Amino acid sequence: MTASEPSVPIDLPSYPAKNSQFLSQNPHLTSGFDGKNPPPPELINTCVHCGFCLATCPSYRILGQEMDSPRGRIYSMDAIHKGEASLANSAQHFDSCLGCLACTTTCPSGVRYDTLIAATRHQVERNINRSISDRAIRALLFNLFPYPNRLRPLLYPLYLYQKSGLQTLVRRLEFLPKLFPRLLAMESILPKISLPALHHSFADIIPARGTQRYRVGMILGCVQRLFFHPVNAATVRVLTGNGCEVVIPKNQSCCGALPEHQGQTQQAQDLARQIVDAFAETEVDYIIINAAGCGHTLKEYDRILADDPDYCDRAKQFASKVKDIQEFLAEIGLTAPLSPLSPEKLNIVYQDACHLLHGQKISVQPRQLLKQIPGVQLAEPIDAALCCGSAGVYNMLQPDVAEELGRQKVNNLLQTGANLIASPNPGCSLQISKHLKHQEKTVPVFHPMELLDYSMRGETIS
Numbered sequence: 001m002t003a004s005e006p007s008v009p010i011d012l013p014s015y016p017a018k019n020s021q022f023l024s025q026n027p028h029l030t031s032g033f034d035g036k037n038p039p040p041p042e043l044i045n046t047c048v049h050c051g052f053c054l055a056t057c058p059s060y061r062i063l064g065q066e067m068d069s070p071r072g073r074i075y076s077m078d079a080i081h082k083g084e085a086s087l088a089n090s091a092q093h094f095d096s097c098l099g100c101l102a103c104t105t106t107c108p109s110g111v112r113y114d115t116l117i118a119a120t121r122h123q124v125e126r127n128i129n130r131s132i133s134d135r136a137i138r139a140l141l142f143n144l145f146p147y148p149n150r151l152r153p154l155l156y157p158l159y160l161y162q163k164s165g166l167q168t169l170v171r172r173l174e175f176l177p178k179l180f181p182r183l184l185a186m187e188s189i190l191p192k193i194s195l196p197a198l199h200h201s202f203a204d205i206i207p208a209r210g211t212q213r214y215r216v217g218m219i220l221g222c223v224q225r226l227f228f229h230p231v232n233a234a235t236v237r238v239l240t241g242n243g244c245e246v247v248i249p250k251n252q253s254c255c256g257a258l259p260e261h262q263g264q265t266q267q268a269q270d271l272a273r274q275i276v277d278a279f280a281e282t283e284v285d286y287i288i289i290n291a292a293g294c295g296h297t298l299k300e301y302d303r304i305l306a307d308d309p310d311y312c313d314r315a316k317q318f319a320s321k322v323k324d325i326q327e328f329l330a331e332i333g334l335t336a337p338l339s340p341l342s343p344e345k346l347n348i349v350y351q352d353a354c355h356l357l358h359g360q361k362i363s364v365q366p367r368q369l370l371k372q373i374p375g376v377q378l379a380e381p382i383d384a385a386l387c388c389g390s391a392g393v394y395n396m397l398q399p400d401v402a403e404e405l406g407r408q409k410v411n412n413l414l415q416t417g418a419n420l421i422a423s424p425n426p427g428c429s430l431q432i433s434k435h436l437k438h439q440e441k442t443v444p445v446f447h448p449m450e451l452l453d454y455s456m457r458g459e460t461i462s
Contacts, residue, residue: 002105032080032087034127037307039077039119046075047111053103058387059096062401066094069102070113077120091128094120096401098394099261100387101358114359118303121263134250139184139395141263146254146271150196150224159193163267170261185399189430197229206236206246213243213332217321219275219298221426222254223408228426234453235325241336241456242329244287252278255289257297258321260304261392266296272304276318287318290325290449292353293392296360298322324356324358325449326424330365339454340375342419348417349379350448351409351432353425365423366448374454375446379416383408392428402431409433414443420461421445 033039053070054060060069067076073093079085094117103113130138144151146418161167167190172178176184202220216239239246256271275298279287289295297304299322305315322329340346348370356362370376389395389405408430413421421443423429429445436443444461454461 002236028152032083033120033123035081036122036126037119038081038123039116041081042076043073043079043112043116044074044078045108049075050108050111052108053113056106056385058098058100058104058389058405061386061399062404063096065093066417068096070097070107070111070117070274071148073097074113074116075121076113077116080444085129087123090126092294094124094199095397098354098387098389098391098401098415100391102354102356102385102387105358105385118260121261122265123263123315125265127427133182136341138262139398141396142259142262142267144256145393145400146222146256146267148254151222153225155193155198156195158190159195162190162193182396183275185402186196186396189395189434191430191433193230198226200229200233201250202232202236204249204250206240206248208243208245210238210335211243212245213335214285215245215247215283216328217247217249217282217287218278219232219255219287219289219291219294220252220260221294224291224294224426228364228429228447231290231426231447231449234447235288238325238329238336238449238452238456239278239288242332242334247282247284248280249282251441253262255294255298256304257293258392260297260300268304269308270431272301272315273308276314278320280314284321286323286328287321287327288323289330290424290447292324292356292360295322296323296355299360302388319447324362324365324424326356326369327360327362329362330368334369334372334452336456338373338452339391339458341373341451341454341459341461342375343460344375345377346373346375347379348375348419348420348422348451349381349413349416351381351388351421351423351428352384353423353428354391356387357374357385369452370422370448373451379418381412381416383412386412388431389429390425390431392427395427395431405422406431406435409437410439412439418443420451422451423449424448 048181051087057069066072075083076090101114225232236246253271253274255275256268261269289298301319302316305311319384334354350366350370352363367378371378387405388409389402395402423432423445425446433445
């Protein structure tokens with residue numbers, strides 16, 4: 001099925017038409033949406049069921065079921081509103097959505113699927129009783145990953161796990177993924193742990209080199225600060241080297257992207273309030289983020305805190321200052337001189353992170369920056385808009401779908417013949433690195449800020 005076939009028939013379950021007795025006759029099913037911010041019917045009704053979204057939907061591509069497509073999910077939302085279907089029966093199809101938002105880019109009718117699925121995820125989490133195993137893995141993820149101070153102590157035994165060779169042994173035991181698919185999916189993307197990075201901290205204020213052009217705040221992230229410290233360090237050097245004083249509040253929390261994307265309402269709001277408070281007195285011109293998924297959530301604080309009278313205006317002001325690092329640098333222009341990264345032409349393929357490409361509409365800017373590095377030749381992969389399968393914690397909650405998407409993404413990147421992959425999101429980098437190892441490929445993966453930092457410092461990439 002392709003986007004050129006908009007009149008494809010809809011193969012959906014036959015829900016009883018306007019049957020007010022449907023739910024009462026099925027007491028084992030959870031009823032419809034509750035009254036707290038359900039997906040708005042007026043937005044649901046903008047979908048004309050044309051089918052253009054199907055060709056770009058990663059879950060539909062892998063699962064092949066109409067109900068696992070944006071069009072099918074919107075049909076379910078409508079049926080739930082009308083009392084013709086239950087939220088319980090539809091929850092698995094809402095869970096299968098990666099939230100990549102490719103459908104919002106493709107939709108000719110401008111359907112706000114992003115708003116619809118965001119509202120629905122919170123409904124699912126409030127109203128659906130998940131299995132014990134599902135609750136356990138979600139409790140582990142959402143009680144660890146958004147809290148660096150909780151996660152950090154766990155990384156010391158994991159460091160020993162890697163150094164002792166136990167990790168190599170575990171990964172050779174082929175039966176383990178079948179017994180513990182989600183835990184092994186989590187283990188499979190574990191990057192190499194660096195003990196010095198676990199203890200590093202930045203100064204509260206880092207001065208600009210040369211003439212100061214801007215004063216900016218910087219979000220460190222949760223997973224980013226522990227597993228991708230070199231990316232944060234490179235980002236600071238690129239900002240200061242291009243005339244920015246960088247403010248890094250010590251009391252900043254996780255931005256809340258992980259819980260927000262999975263419908264954890266209270267946790268996402270609490271973390272958002274902490275971030276707003278952390279930057280309240282910094283008097284910065286912009287707030288900079290170098291992770292795609294985090295940036296998308298930070299820019300939506302006005303929606304996330306819309307019902308909080310004490311924070312709604314502050315959240316709106318905060319969100320108006322948020323800039324992805326690549327978006328920001330493309331706007332202000334680079335002033336630091338750049339040097340080649342290699343004695344020969346360097347063929348780089350840039351991987352579009354979904355929450356940059358579809359969520360923030362940022363795609364040209366990263367390419368513009370990379371092309372300014374002398375000797376860089378930029379390659380373009382086929383199916384560039386296809387999600388890699390990471391999608392926050394999706395690859396840990398839905399490992400089978402994520403596995404196939406990761407394989408396809410890496411195949412497409414490798415087909416460009418590039419010497420290096422540039423990835424602007426930590427989750428994407430972990431997913432891509434995992435599948436490169438599966439294929440026994442040694443193509444390095446760098447954040448674009450790391451490449452700019454190397455170039456500014458006159459260092460080459462071996």
